[in-house]
Amino acid sequence: MQTVTSHTSQRGVMTTSQQDTAEKAAQLLAQIAESRSRQAFSELFSHFAPKLQAYGTRQFGNEQTAMDLVQETMTNVWHKAHLFKADKGSPSTWIFTIARNIRFDLLRKNKKRKDDISADELWPILAEQNDNLDDDYALDQDILLQEISHYYGQLPDAQRIVVEKIYVEGKSQQEVSDSLGIPLGTVKSRTRLALKKLKELIVEHD
Amino acid sequence: MIKSHPSEAILYQYASGDLSASMTLVVGTHIDMCSICKQTVCEIEEELCKKHLDSIVETICAPDKGSMSKSQCDQMLEAIFNSQVKPAVQREDLISLEGRRFNLPTTLAHNAHRIGEWTHLVGKLWRAPVNLSDDGQTNLIYMEPGAQVPEHSHKGQEATLVIDGVFNDEHDAYYDGDFILLDADRKHTPRTATEDCLTLATLDAPLFFTSGISRLLNPFSSLFFR
DSSP: OOOOOTHHHHHTSOOSOHHHHHHHHHHHHHHHHHHOOHHHHHHHHHHHHHHHHHHHHHHHSOHHHHHHHHHHHHHHHHHHGGGOOGGGSOHHHHHHHHHHHHHHHHHHHTTOOTTOOOHHHHSOTTSOOGGGSOGGGOOOTTSOHHHHHHHHTTSOHHHHHHHIIIIISOOOHHHHHHHHTOOHHHHHHHHHHHHHHHHHHHHHHO | OOOOOOOHHHHHHHHHTOSOHHHHHHHHHHHHHOHHHHHHHHHHHHHHHIIIIITOOOOOSSTTSSSSOHHHHHHHHHHHHTOOOOOOOOOOOEEEETTEEEEOOHHHHTTGGGBOOOEEOSTTEEEEEBOOOSSSEEEEEEEOTTOBOOOEEESSOEEEEEEEEEEEOSSOEEETTOEEEEOTTOOBOOBOSSSOEEEEEEESSOEEEOSGGGGGGGGGGGGGTO
């Protein structure tokens, strides 16, 4: 299972080591997540698209399906970059697992089953994790929304809107960031502040 | 401590995306519960990534090089930037049955919307199908305390994962997270004692009851199966 990495320098394409490449890719993913940088994404794309295309071609033996795999995989990377966690593995392994899932779906698509299961259900690697909310600020589940709606009316508008979208409409933080056009970091800090404030209000009243 | 794990060959197929949907669900749910297999799968995924992606050294998006032209790349980038976010799969973390509530591991939680109605089988056994539109048959099986599945063998493979509780058969006792794969001719008689047990099981062919009067159940084995 040993792979030959010395090829890279022969072609003169990547002069950096695998380690540097991984760090660079992780930086690009962070830029995409934070500022939706199209330039960072384009750079990441030129590095990974040919690799994905080669993988797809070998898996499907079909150029068009291989291109579908490239496009769908990189589309997920564009939208889900914030879910990459550097401490859990390298960027290329993360991207590989996304491609593996897309391959699974593309292979099943041909069979045209109704209500077919998707790889997103079987390998929920792209699920919005709840760990971006600190446990400290998580509310007890048995507090009904009705009970707290009174309190959350007292929040500043900016915080209340974010909390409504996340807890009432069930949007992810990334979706709120996209729909309000504010940075993800701001959404997170407003959520934290709002939950902290709510907790204080509730405790005061008890 | 989980003592019964999928083989490394199965974990490799799981990480490659080569298992059936139903087996992927059962193995994936085991991995949610098992830090050892989770670690092994991470290592296998790294290895697969080296094999499939890292070893490839082509350049594209440069004129006359590689197989994607600059304009193809630009078109694809444009399409990606204009694409919509797919709605996320909704998860449900709890299921309840007979007043008992069970926490679902992540992978199963993402498939909770596929869990059908609970039906009462013979004795103290309950079954709810997990509708995966797959070739295999996947069910949640709930055994009340003191329940017994009559002795049976399988025409195909049976994979069982204990989600919560404990059950015994002639061979061993199985606890939370234990993954058991039985081949066609292995007979067994699962039963619970003082504790109840929730399992996730997938079969690729019907059960076949083997002993005494329970052979009468064979015409109805689809009850246990579908």
